[in-house]
Amino acid sequence: MTNERALLERTAEIAARYLDTLDTRPIRADADYDAMLAAVDRPVPEEGLDPADVIEELARLAEPGLVAMGSGRYYGFVIGGALPSSLAADWLVSAWDQNTGLAQVTPAASALEAVTGRWVLELLGLPAHSSFAFVTGCQMAHVTSLAAARHAQYDRIGYDLPARGLAGAPPLRVVVGGKRHVTLTRALQLLGIGAEQEVVVPVDDQGRMRVELLADILAGDDAPTIVCLQAGEVNTGTFDDLATGIAVAHDVGAWVHVDGAFGLWAATSPGLAHLVAGHADADSWATDAHKWLNVPYDCGIAICAHPLMHAAAMEYAAPYLDVAKAAERDPMGFSPEFSRRARSLPAWAAIRALGRRGVAAMIESSCASARGIAEGLVAIPGCELLNDVVLNQVLVRFEDDARTSAIVAAVQQEGEAWMSPTVWDDRAAIRISVSCWRTDEDDVRRTVAAFARAAVAY
Template sequence: MDRSPEASEALARAHEHALRWLASLPDRAVPPKAPVAQVAEALGTELPDGPTDPVEVIDLLAEAAEPGLTAMPSGRFFGFVIGGTHPAALAADWLTSAWDQNAGMRTVTPATTALDDIAEGWVLELLGLPADGAVGFVTGGTTANFTCLAAGRDAVLTRVGWDVATRGLAGSPGIRVLAGAETHGSVDLALRYLGLGAPELVPVDTQGRIDPAALREALESGDDRPAIVVLQAGNIHSGAFDPFAEAIAAAHDHGAWVHIDGAFGLFAGASPAFRHLVDGYESADSWATDAHKTLNVPYDCGLAIVRDPAALRAAMSMQGAYLIQDAAGDPFEKVPELSRRARAVAVWAVLRSLGRTGVAELAERLARHARAFADGIDGIDGAEVLNDVVFTQVCASFGDDDRTRDVVRRMLQDGTAWTTGSVWHDRAVLRISVSNWSTTETDVERTLEALRAAVVS
């Protein structure tokens, strides 16, 4: 059956709708206009008895969904540290869907494996991480933490003679996991998935940075179980980075595996201007980041980076007589999934488009916008920036908690920008996360104008 005419018509219509959506972003309100129930009603909740023309389906999808879409790709979306999508990465992701490759095996999908190999090398080079390390392209930051911590779990148990792959965790010596008191919830979630439970929380400073002396003291507590230490490149509220050299030295002195959760902050390592924030992080054993954040590729794409490729493969690989495996190693051996999207294609595309200097400039531009936000907020009567703005995060208070929450509410009602409410150090805050390549100085100023209006309303 020749599928090209039918596919061409549907893709052409999707292209029209996609361009219309992208063209609306500079001016549209950021919050959605319609709730779930309204979108569901427009889509139709009854499963049709018979076929529907694909073009008609695409038209219905685009028109019914549009009122319920949040302008997350807008340069004025500053919530949740989720970034946007760079044009090269977006176009590459369209090709990824059209190619429809199950990018798991080197022999079966050589094109996507070549892209995987190249993107892996470029990521390690840009971040200054061990060139012989391994990168698994997974579904997101949480899964990247899971994958790296799985490698760490298996490795530290192997060192004490326990093979978790065959024996499981029941009856094992157990594992201590230590993390800063402001570690991100995705780490807690990954540890739950791995059967390791909640981490032991180590004291942090006022910006959320782990105290290396307290970490060393905790490791010397007399608990002789194998240990994993989780550090952080980019606190979700302050943007602060742990003191890696001291903390990693303390952990390695006690034989611990060190993992760094760098969901948005890891790419500070690609910028000469911000490289100092991650000094010493190259000595860790694993690193996780979400490429949709600072690198701005489409969902879903996390990077699980492990110093020892053998440890990663030991935790993630499987065997099957029906698989066509290559002696050089296959991409599926570095990730939890066997069937997997070719996520490295978009990573390769954005790195090829930006180059070394472009990635650095992107990170620096995001941080520059965050600094502009902090300076603008400092000029608002009654406003206070609560964090040291070292990278891309800004947390502000506007008086008491009720007043701050009211400002957050008014900002969402206004719709000019999306800024998120949160609680940090037992205070209500408005949090601004600058993550999108398309954010401009005009976007920052428009958001500050809306914020000033929300404060005086």
Template structure:
């Protein structure tokens, strides 16, 4: 089989899988023992026929795949790839560009430049911000908080880029009790630690309270380098910190830096009906979000945005290497932690062009409407409680059994039954000490029929 025939056959197999998504069970159809029997063995001495290898992978991988890209996957705030974004991702692999330097991937560099400008405009952020496309929000936090570390220490007279943290002034880091774990991981990677943070109390929806923020700030001496993390979209409830009021309080401190975790919530700025939730977000110093969540592009695609583009670039730029060709055009390595990197701007570019401003707004608004629809239907059933105000695309559900047994155990059992049923997939969580079912509506292809079918399956499993 020639190369062209192999690629055509692969495209057929991919299309077959995509056609199966609306009706296939969402859970994986294979356990780990079966997967190991199929995929793990001795490395062959002689190479195998490429067609047989690909067809075997398509068969086993397809049967084992969780239908994460399908319309009834409601776990972990994960969106499915739009067709245009997926097609662009195929081209990305075909072109096989190392997008670290302009000279190695000119179109990749210019496309990422376009994507950055479109996103800044869509989010209502200053158009001269620095930005970079990274693997996900984990590395977006790392990039933004690295820039924050540079800036607050420079204001204290310390060059962390050249001299590191040995002997540096101590940085106070403030985060809410409900901060996402990736923020804490980024602090860990940056040498700022996870235990040394100042925690701010949150309310029943997971939002920091201004009184608690004031109390924490009062304990931090004036003049100490300060980084504060705020949240736009709680991963359980979808709630937003009081951004404007919190930012105004922090920015009374000379030289403080405010970072916003907007992994999925930042996309609400695209919706005229929802952008009030982010009032004041443009006042922050850095922002992190994901395109593989609500823009629905293939993994991996995170976005790091920094108001001070000079600090951003100086923080990320590697030392000069004589054999590399740096130019006057945009070298992505100056904005992100990776040097050798995928040209991940092409899928985001295709998604934004095919959706347009109105399409992004519709996608976000439709997902939120479907979340409210599911919450409303579930709330009308006996023994079902909605734990959060459904302000975005997140729904927290708790179940009380008729026999008076433990609601925590019963809720976890219902989550397990739903996962095994296969009609949809969602996850469990613990919210303020209570077991809960967590529904995240983030997929471009989810319809009202999918939402209604999923609610029916949840209630059937609960009964």
């Protein structure tokens, strides 16, 4: 019989050893995908292996291909780290193995999710009556929120979408900004809303939707409409004028959805909350806890100011389900998933460990680090800052595409820090996203120094 305690203790030892190396190990992986595939690709084993040996083999095989995403010097793709409290809670989630769908089946996890959702609403300054769902990420948070939007807009004109489906449905119009995130487009496609139904609004030099154009765009068309605004452009970190955009959209009966994958967390900071002014008047929001709340992957959050529309879009009644009483909240009633792990519990642990003040301090610290990196980089000859550093995003480039690409590749290869190459206004650029709780002044110094070395070499 497997000694589960010994197995878990050894697993914890391997995990702790990895975490202990985050400050010194290269941020990049030592082996690329092809090398890793060559190392692990083998036939299905005919015979089993002792679980302890399986874990040792897994750790040994994976080690060369691991990227130090939890490091304070990993700045790629707005990926947060994992707070100790949220990591430990995530281990418990796996050990408890609760399928958090029905409240009567998993009362502890379901009750904790209800409280965690309320805490999130309070932290983000969103209406207390809003419904919410903890999903895999912002991609599915968009799908969930926009499904509610689609249902509500068709319901408003008397079209029974659940009964009649999309075939033959009146045209639906979706208004988006020119710099919307790809996950928003993918969510629309998953919901049967194609590119020809999108109306794209031009943006300014920072990626903000030009909301002064919105009234004219919305006028003269009575099609059911969804307007998608952005809180935190993924390259510049900038915000659409949410208050104006929401007011204009609501004047014509449009539903307003806010993509706040990371930027919505600015609402937790007294010094940054002005960036999301008016956001609470929207109809739905999407964000990620595995970005700036620093919980382990995966944890997105869909939030809706119209719980009845949200629940109707996620209808889950079936003869074999003991649907919960009105006083109980079934998590699956607001999520596209029936089977779902208790991913809200690491978020509960993060908020419980930090408190309101600690969450705000974590967000503010990331923004201060971003400003410090920007200040250090612009002192390097040839480096141009492309954005106003209003949040946690730094966007830079060097004199031309070739040098820009060479420098970011050199920094990545050195392993001292890792950030994403990107394209901004058809030119190569470098995007630095600061969203890990570990990032401190020493990480800022080491990051700037890595760029300085690369700039000398190229």
